[in-house]
Amino acid sequence: MFGAADYGVDIQVDDGDTERLLSVTPDDVSAAESLSFCRNVFVPLTTACRYTCTYCTYYEPPGQASLLSPAEIRDICERGADAGCTEALFTFGDDPDDRYERIHGQLAEWGHDSIHDYLREACDIALDCGLLPHSNPGDQTxxxxxxxxxxxxSVGVMLETTAEVRAHGGPRAKEPGQRLATIATAGELGVPFTTGILVGIGETARDRAESILAIRELHERYGHIQEIIVQPVSNNDRWQQGSPELETLRRATAMARAGLPAEISVQSPPNLAPVRELLDCGVDDLGGVSPVTDDHVNPDYAWPALRELENIAEEAGVPLEERLPVQDRYAASEWLSPRIQSAIEADSEAGRRYRRVLESV
Ligand SMILES: O=c1nc2n(C[C@H](O)[C@H](O)[C@H](O)CO)c3cc(O)ccc3cc-2c(=O)[nH]1
Ligand SMILES: C[C@H]1O[C@@H](n2cnc3c(N)ncnc32)[C@H](O)[C@@H]1O
Ligand code: MET
Ligand code: SF4
Structure with a gap:
């Protein structure tokens, strides 16, 4: 349990008063009544990236970066569909800049003038294989x-933090303003959206509170945030500064739960975080978990098997529920395009699979 600690963060407001904007006490947060997860395949479209985040081993420099071919995308998606997955997760480097001539040349050869033009074809392949696309291409106009x-x-991008941190520094720095603009754009376009904070990259507790409040504000304006991921940064060959302490992660998770409306899920990734020790802080989702592919962003951290997720839920005494990459409250409304809606409703193997997942909860 929380102990006596008050999880609050003082935020100094403009007029000089100190206002407790995000003050969390044990009474504000309790364990969720169920845990959800989504069965997915991870499709790493390209390892080219305009940024060089210091914690990231995913991106590769111009001479080495790769691009999946349409045949490779189809192969991953078919394996996913065969394994009962519902989501094709397109997570890849942010819009490769002009240093990546080779990538742009390859795209042009395949008839595409940009990575987003190619992503469109990739999503089409995923739908054709019976998977629902969830794209996370980083910053977008x-x-x-x-x-x-x-x-x-649904679409997603991790806000990570509203703070300017050294981990994003250098000549090609990720900027919080651009991340926030991407989340706002999704709201304007009426796209169900996943975002999150990355904990342990040099931000303070106050920065985490501000990040959560920024997400809340955007959700209040557009109503499009379906879930927030509270993700600990993980050690790898490029990042050896360690992961946040359990207590830091507990505070961040509790703050997300207390600071956001109940309809926004709080996700803890079970390959990166000690989920069992975070459940009482309000976690209700375990995110996308793949029976088929690695977590290409954190390849040293294997996905737990479904059996392990069942154990986590069983120990917590709550049901484990499979979900689609879009939350039920967006599923049958103006939020989804006719193409996605008809994929879910189609009288096909995939449509039946989606409806089984929807009806199981
Ligand atoms: O398998 C992963 N899924 C990731 N997901 C997918 C997530 O786990 C769920 O599949 C989505 O929330 C859709 O349901 C992300 C989604 C986002 O929108 C933003 C960031 C991530 C990060 C990851 C990730 O690192 N690994
Ligand atoms: C897919 C998401 O993974 C996050 N990401 C990138 N590198 C790491 C790491 N070492 N540990 C945890 N998360 C990471 C980024 O925030 C990205 O948005
Ligand atoms: C591989 S990282 C995930 C997608 C994007 N490059 C981002 O940082 O948000
Ligand atoms: S985290 Fe995303 S934006 Fe940052 S370097 Fe890695 S791939 Fe690029």
């Missing part, structure tokens, strides 16, 4: 997101 919105069940 309105035009880029608009290019792929109708072929995605």
């Amino acid at each position: 309105r035009e880029q997101m608009g290019r792929v919105a109708d072929l995605n069940a």
Whole structure:
């Protein structure tokens, strides 16, 4: 349990008063009544990336970066569909800049003038294989997101933090302003959205509170945030500064739960976080878990088997529920394009699989 600690963070407001904007006490947060997860395949479209985040081993420099071919995308998606998955997760490097001539040349050869134009084809392949696309291409302009919105069940980008941190520094720095703009764009376009905070990259507790409040504000404006991931940064060959302490993660998770409306799920990734020790802080989702592919962003951290997720839920005394990459409350409304809606409703093997997942909860 929480102990006596007050999880609050003082935020100094403009007029000089100190206001407790995000003050969390044990009474504000309790364990969720169920745990959900989504069966997915991870499709790493390209390892090219305009940024160089210091904790990330995913991106590769221009001479080495790769691009999956349409045949490779289809192969991953078919394996996913065969394993009962419902989601194709397109997570890849942020919009490769002009240093990546080779990648742009390859895209041009395949008839695409941008990575988003190619993502559109990739989503089409996933749908054709019976998977619902969830794309996480990092920062996007309105035009880029608009290019792929109708072929995605949901879209996501980790806010990570509103703070300027050294981990994002250097000549090609990820900027919080641009991340927030991407989340706002999704709201304007009416796209169900996943975001999250990355804990332990040099941000303070106050920065985490501000990040959560920024997400809340955008959700209040657009109503499009379906879940927030509270993700601990993990050690790898490029990042050896360690992961956050359990207590830090507990505070961050509790703060997310208490600071956001109940309809927003709080996700803890079971391959990166000690989920069992976070459940009483309000976690209700275990995110996308793959029976088929690695977590290509954190390849040293294997997905737990379904049996392990069942154990976690059983020990907590709550049901484990499979979900689609879009939350039920967006599923049958104006939030989804006709193409995605008809994929869910289709009288096909995939449509029946989606409805089984929807009806199981
Ligand atoms: O398998 C993963 N899924 C990741 N997901 C997918 C997530 O686990 C769920 O599959 C989605 O929430 C859709 O239901 C992300 C989704 C986002 O929108 C933003 C970031 C991530 C990060 C990961 C990730 O590192 N690994
Ligand atoms: C897919 C998401 O994974 C996160 N990400 C990138 N590198 C790491 C790491 N070492 N540990 C945890 N998360 C990471 C980024 O925030 C990205 O948005
Ligand atoms: C591989 S990282 C995930 C997608 C994107 N490059 C981001 O940082 O948000
Ligand atoms: S975390 Fe995403 S944006 Fe940062 S370097 Fe890795 S792939 Fe690029």
